[in-house]
Amino acid sequence: MSQVTQGTEIDGTAVDELQTTFRGEIVRRGDAGYDEHRKVWNGSIDRRPAVIARCTGVADIRAAIRLARSQGLLTAVRGGGHSFPGLSVCDDGMLIDLGLMKGIRVDPEARTVRVQAGVLLGELDRETQEFGLAVPSGIVTHTGVAGLTLGGGIGWIMRKHGLTIDQLLSVDLITADGELVTASEEHNADLFWGVRGGGGNFGIVTDFEFQLVPVGPQVMAGPVFWAMEDAPEVLRFYRDWIGNCPDELMTAVVQRRAPALPIVPPELVGRHVVSVVACYAGPVEEGERVMRPLKEFGSPVLDFCRPKLFLEHQKMFDPSFPHGWSYYVRSCDVAGLSDDVIDIATEHGLRITSPVTSVAMWQLGGAVGRIDDDATAFNGRKAGFTFNINGNSKTEDGFDAERQWARDYWSALAPHHTGVYVNFLMEEGEERVRQAYGAAKYERLKALKRQYDPTNFFRLNQNIKPG
Missing domain, CATH: 3.30.465.10 (Uridine Diphospho-n-acetylenolpyruvylglucosamine Reductase; domain 3)
Structure with a gap:
């Protein structure tokens, strides 16, 4: 018998019985691979489930749920394990791992x-x-x-x-x-x-x-960089440039220190930069024409916007978000890049200290905004931008300072908040989850929760309580 949660113990015999019919893999503390299988992408999360059920299909998942319910176990569910707050793993309870299901x-x-x-x-x-x-x-x-x-x-x-x-x-x-x-x-x-x-x-x-x-296989895509000191002029130009842009054009503004990558000249590494990253989901020749004003504005310090494979562009941010670093995010939607928002962004962008901290301002609109807002539970289709403010570090050293920087940036934007994207929430409490959906949708979701999960068994998520 091993301790699971306060007042609850897991029956080792019940786990043994599960293992006899389980097609996947049952991993317990002390087993080979336990430490590897409990890891998630965010290295600041260090949790130790009592048992990990690595499922291969529906039968395995149902068996794992039955065991967890019979034992009263807190249960986490992991697909890719990319949750910012680490909700795809738990201490002491059951981790239902879907990573073997690759069809x-x-x-x-x-x-x-x-x-x-x-x-x-x-x-x-x-x-x-x-x-x-x-x-x-x-x-x-x-x-x-x-x-x-x-x-x-x-x-x-x-x-x-x-x-x-x-x-x-x-x-x-x-x-x-x-x-x-x-x-x-x-x-x-x-x-x-x-x-x-x-x-x-x-x-x-x-x-x-x-x-x-x-889509593709080739697209016109990539980032153009300027010095962060030029951000006010760059972002005001950018705001006007995207004002009537075609749906094929998708952009994000990124603030960070120039990374130490082979394609970045050594004299630029560590310098505060602002970039506009673009992707044109249409003919490359059209994309080149649409993006020419961006590439020619001001004095870019780097320009990697070019024809490339869509698969290559999809991987562009991978080196900036590897497994194992410490990640913290604050997020908000805003209506647009007003002069005040631009000034706040510039001020806090120049305060970035960590070489792996970054901010992404994701452009919305186009097809996202034309779908009826009531058609899905997702909220915020009419927002202009989603801010993803990442206070990151490679290790725990300096992580507290990065988290505080992210909070300060987010707080400075508070007068402009219109909502928040639920996938960019940390563990921020019920009221923030309500804000992510809006009051009407939140009540509708609560009713669905009462219908499909009245005991709140699935509660390690941005939780909608059934009560």
């Missing part, structure tokens, strides 16, 4: 793909780009498809093709009672509304079906 089936004629819950974005991109197709998805290839999708899914082609959830056709989901249900516009439409933005609150999604969209 991807592309139907190039129907332009659809079925994806299992352990698939990472880069794995999905590789299969779909073989046919010149893609699912609108995120910006770091080792992010899990499951977590990204269930929160909404922002990425490089969303202004043309919408959020990840806007191309979602159906899901298969296992409830806390072990029931396997399908949700789509035709079946369990209420649940389908909820999983498109409501996170893992209603059960474990085992399979996703997406509509694919044509």
Whole structure:
């Protein structure tokens, strides 16, 4: 018997019995690989579950849920393990790990793909780009498809093709009672509304079906950098430049210190820079024409915006967000880049000290904003930008200072907050979750929670309490 949570013990015999029929792998403390399998992307998270159930399919997941419920175990669910606050692992309880579930089936004629819950974005991109197709998805290839999708899914082609959830056709989901249900516009439409933005609150999604969209294989994409001191002029030009931009153009403004990468000249490494990263989801020649004013503005210190494979662009941010570093984020939506927002951004951007801290301001609009806001649980389609303020460090050394910098930046923007993207929340409490959805959607989500998970078994997430 080993201690699990206060007042709860796990029955070792029950785990032994599970292991006899389990097709995947059961990992307990002391087993080979335990420390590796409990790790998540955010290195500041160090949690030790009592048992890890590495599932291969529906039968394994249902068996793991039955054990967890019979033992009263706190249960975490992990797809890619990319949650900023580390909600995909827990202390003492059960970790249901979906990382072995890697199935991807592309139907190039129907332009659809079925994806299992352990698939990472880069794995999905590789299969779909073989046919010149893609699912609108995120910006770091080792992010899990499951977590990204269930929160909404922002990425490089969303202004043309919408959020990840806007191309979602159906899901298969296992409830806390072990029931396997399908949700789509035709079946369990209420649940389908909820999983498109409501996170893992209603059960474990085992399979996703997406509509694919044509992209690439080559796109015009990449960053143009200026000195941070030039940010006020650069961002005011940028604001005007994107004012009537086509849906094919997606951009993000990034602030950081120039990284020590082989393509960065040594004299620029460590210098405060601001960049506009762009991706044109259309013909390369059109992208070159649209982006020419950006590339010619002011005095860029670096320009890596060029024709490239879409797969290459999707991997661009991977070196800036590897596994094991310490990550902290504060986030908010804003209506636009007003002069005041630009001045705040410039002031706090110049205060960046860590070589791996960064800010990304994600441009919204286009196809994202044209979908009816009530069509999905995702909230904030009418926002202008989503700020992702990352106070990061390679180790715990200096991490406290980076977190405080992120909080200060976020607080300075407070008069301009219009909402927050749920995938960019830390563990910030119920009121912040309510803000992420808005009052009306939050109440609708609570009703769904009461229907599908009335005991709040799935509570290690941006939790919507059923009560």
